[in-house]
Amino acid sequence: MNSTIETILNHRSIRKFTDEPLTEEQIQLIVESAQAASTSSFVQAYTIIGVKNHEKKKKLAELAGNQSYVENNGHFFVFCADLNRHEMAAELEGKDMPASLETTETFMVALIDAALASQNAVLAAESMGLGACYIGGIRNNLEEVQQVLKTPKRVLPLFGIAIGYPMQESSKKPRLPFSNIYHEDEYQQDTNLFKQQLEEYNQEISSYYHERTGGKRNDTWTAQMTNMMQAPKRTYMKDYINKQGLSLK
Template sequence: MNQTIETLLEHRSIRAFENKPLTEEQIYTIVRSAQAASTSSYIQAYSIIGVKDEMKKKKLAELAGNQSYVEKNGHFFVFCADYNRHHEAANLHNIDVTETTESTEKFMVGLIDASLAAQNATIAAESMGLGICYIGGLRNSLSEVSKLLNLPSKVIPLFGLCVGYPEQTPVKKPRLPMRNVYHVDEYEPNKQAFINGLKEYDETISSYYEERTQGQRKAGWTSLMANKLANPVRTYMKEFLQKKGFPLK
């Protein structure tokens, strides 16, 4: 096993960081690593906003659901799907690309490109001994986040990434059994085997939470997911996307 694989397998979300900012060299390396990620057809449909202003970080922490580590970390990145630059590029050649950038396909390209870049950034950061935590809570209030970061039309914030020097070493959270994730040649045809894998995982997660919470929490994964997905959240998303220039045709 090489060092890169060890870094990947040791990943865990960090929610407490030392009061120590990243250096400009570290930020540069992380962003350059993000840019080295694969991108669909060379489109590079994303932008990264580095947030240093303490007041903005404080506000983003509030918008994300009062998550203190959004404010207190070494550096905070916001990953965005971005077709603003593509419209500007097309304008230079008097070409209209609106129909293409408003398609569901290109919207998915923006999401995928940004996610690939973010994961590269994560691996780069963790390889330097830093910790990270993804922040999906920014999607609680995307209009406010967009205004705070002065994002133009065709640019939408997707998630944040806290990076910094870890002040904790949490226990790794167990992942699903491989047989419930990796299928060979076709989706698992044996439903009972699939269900058995989920039940086995329930026992693993129940033990994990019971130990971590001193018996205060014992729910398995299937129960957690069923209850989490029973009530839709962020139902304003479609309307927000339309206002930002993504009608998803």
């Protein structure tokens, strides 16, 4: 096993950071690592906004559900789907292409590009001894987030990543069984086996929470997922995406 794979397999979310800010060199290396990720047809349909201003970070923390680590970290990155520059590219070429920009496929390309870039950024940060935590809570109220970040039409903040020096290490959370995730040649549909694997995973996760919390928590993965998905969340999203010129057609 090489050091790259060790870094990948050692990943865990860090939610408590020291006050030490990232250096400009670290920020640049993280962003350049993100840019080195694969991108569909060289489209590069994403933008990364680094947030240093403390008041902005404080406001984003509030909008993300009062998550303190959005405010207190070495640097906060916001990854955005960005088709604004492609509209500008068309203007430079004297062409019009709103129909192409407003398709579900183009929107998916932007989402996938941003996700690939973000994972490169996190791996780069972790290889430097830094910790990271993805923040999906910024989608709780995108209109206010976009006001804070001053993003134009056709740009949509997707998630944040808090990065910094870990104040304390967190335990590694067990993932789903390999055989539950990896299917060879076709999707395996043995329902009984699938459920058996989930039951075994439930026991592992329950033990993990029990040990981590000193017995205060022992919920299972299936119960956690079922409870979380009982009610639809962020139901404003489709209309808001359309409003931003990223129509799902």
